[in-house]
Amino acid sequence: MFKTKKMASGSIGFSPKYSRSTLMSLNPLKLSPRTDRVQTLIHQARQSGVLNLNGCYLQSLPENVYSINQLRIRSGVVRTKAKKNSQRGVPAEVMLQKLDVSSNCVIELSSDIGKLDSLTSLSMQSNALTKLPEEIGQLMNLTRINLSQNKIAVLPLGFYSLINLRYLNISYNLIEELNRGIGNFTALEFFDCANNRLSSLPNSIGYMDRLTKLVLSSNNIGELPKTLVNMVSLQKLDLQHNELISLPKNMNHLRNLHVLSLQDNKIMDLSELAGCDSLLELHADRNKIKRLPNKLVSTWTHLKVLHIPFNRLMEIPSDLIVLQSLTEVDFSFNTITKLSTSVALLQNLIKLYITGNPIRQIDTNINALEPAKVTSTAFKASIIDARIDHWNDSNQFCTTKRSPLCLPNFREHRSEVVNFSNGSLTNLPCEFQFMCICVVDLIGDKTRSRATLPPFLTSFTNLMILNLSNNYLENLPQELAVLKNLTELNISQNKFQYIPNCVYRFKNLTVLLANDNRIKMIDTGDQALGALKHLTTIKMRYNRLTSLPFNLGYFTNIKTLDITGNPLDFPKQRTIKKGTKAIMANLRYRSECAV
Template structure:
């Protein structure tokens, strides 16, 4: 049998080699309990912090509760030659992290750690907290989130020095009035529970800066919310709130307000929220965004009103000068105020899901800056400042100079005056001058000036656009020489059937009115070449009637309510310009509409059933 050098026997299978240094090595650190080593506890004694997260713990070892009490093993054999790491230099435990384990309870022995300032037990299976937690009078930060707590013990409200309380993702159904004792609390998170209301004492949290009560079933907020003068962020989304108390408008430090996914029908008046930067109120039932609301939102950068029932945006939106993002997705908005275009800070305007009639689809597709540019282009010119002198002015129609200025070169121009009627001093001079062009646009007429009939024999061009006309005078039938008629931007829903006398009319502009169909009288004007009907509420294209217009060359039906384009429209061979964008029909597709009129007509003609 062969032997190894030195006379020892050869190593056989299964035999463990001898360790020649075994008698000189310190034994390995022994697990005290549940995977917590003595070395880890020793380190915690020096640092005052113990992190036992993610250790699959089902209970907390007794050695953890007694860490400030038990004398370390080395203290039993103190050597004067070894002074480092002396047990007498031990620090009381101030931070204990037990997160992400499988703890079902916390022992009352926790009271043996009175120096704790931070306790984190989130992500466990706790159904209750021990009453002894109230003995941790130095506690400043408590995290009990992501457990199964149904209530908080009343003793917890003895923790008067608490700065942070996180209890989100539990099964809490109520919060005790004792929460008002947290006069130093700065951060409160009660989200993702089963709360239906909050105690009135919540208003006593005078130093609270962040409050999250989202994802509950809250139907009522206490009026004492208005006392929370230090709150900067209020997150109350995903509840069942039908209204917000007006006192919330007194939260003067509020910077971010989240109210989305409730059942609100109106916003609160945020009258004192002078620091508000973000307002999120989407997914509610809000019908009106009133000028009163906008008056107090001058500092807002982000406003989300998506998925509500808004019908319009008032001109006062321009008061929100700092607005950078405005989300109006999925409302009932058909047009935007032109003054919105003056908000130079606006970088994002989201309009998808609205029945936009006031802006063509191709303009909306250009993005925010394209829309704003379009709106700016439609802002009416302000009337010129009157002459400050006491003498007669060229803008004064009662003076000789004013008459000459208004009636010149066979034109009566009394436009852009914001007037409700035409001065009587202008009619006779206009009649004597045989005026052919009358421009009364950009005023505030609610009816056609009756004296206009005095010019019926000579007028060929009449502009009554940008007024407030809802009905039109039958007597205008006497203007048999009309060639051009401009009635855009009024409130017209029909035309008098007696206007069949307009046998010379070649162009009529009826855009931006309230027509639901093309007035029947239009199809009697056999000389008509240009028919402009954009931005109304017209629902069908009456091809048989359009065929009665043998000279029709331009047809504008943009931004109406047309659901279907009849292929027979392709047979109108006189058409040189056909505008159909901005309607809810699916075919022709936008790519086809973007092509030339000839290509569009050919596309339609190819689809006529044989």
């Protein structure tokens, strides 16, 4: 059941077979500690100064642990024996400095704990302690103490005498109040009091001006003391899962604060954070924040991570553009209706989350920006992500008031058809173009494959049918070529004077419908129609074709060629009426005659 293990410090400890919770539910008579082994560890600790009883199934500390220092100096006989051992090369006995009794079932510590005044580190986490003796305050050399995961409700007054502490962990206990003596810990650098029952903090906590990390998460704190801003060395402050409504004034005094966690509170305003120019990360998920004033945001000059999801934000501040160090922004699940240019110009942005917002408008200035300036792929992808949420909610793509257009639910990977017909469009919808541009950016370098695209973009690139008929389109953007799997394209009843170049990059295209346009010629070059090896159907009725290239007759993959209604000089109308085979044979005959 027991396995011994060599610790880094040189001491020996036990590796328990069972967890503490399992241990406490079992019969203690069957899991009583092996006294001989524990005594061996105690004996070895006299030479190393380190006693590790981690996971030894102890319900109390052996009595000789408390007197381990006294045994060393009890009599002159011991001193004489130590001198002889030293001459034989046997290590001299030292005072106990580190005691680890974690992961046991210890219910209480004896008042004799005060005899271990040489201790610098005490680890008692994961036990069943309900209280501490007053005598613990006699351990004046302690610099580190861990009492987490116990059942302590009150810290004794003597505990606040440990003025040399640098590390203190009392998380996961039942503590309801901290005494004002907490201010005595002026040397403290790390303090974790998470998952207790605190409702307030004493003003004296501000005296801990060497503290670099303060963790107060998962309590019931409703208000922070004004003196908190005196902790000028503070680098990380964790206040999540409390009942905070506001922050104390002059938070900008915390000049070294890098990470602030405010998740799951009731905060409505972050204006007290103005001037916190050293802030690198701000997490304020699930609060009641309605706006971020520009004057506030512009002071966070070094901010890299900004998370404010699940709040009540109505707009993105325009001064966000000042924060050029931002790499990650989360505005998801707010009430934002418009995307501003400021987000598009964040040059170092890697992740942008704006899903779950009722976005209905993209700042017109974004579309006017030069493509080189909109370098953040995260911005483009998130625009599409947010727009798709809106489309899913409304089942409409509101490009025109006259004719709403249907956009499929790409995120659920169900649609292979996009229908933009009868929309009176002069250009493709900007959101649709943004999706194309986003794919181009994401797979632009050869190191990224199409398989690494976000799921909804992967679904987008798998589109098979695109219907753009009955609009006012004159050209198509090159970015549309990302639709590599497109098999059918309908551009009938538009204003095209030639087949757009992007069409020739649809390598899997089988059907091209281009009736009722203004097309004057067909390009059969290797980089044009000749590149479409799977094309079987071409319908170009009622255009302005006057002739067909002879080599079109050798395109054996074309089974249907409909060119009726064109002012053709060649081939003749009687040949056209006979159908595709006659047209293709006539073209081949003319080609051979020309040779």
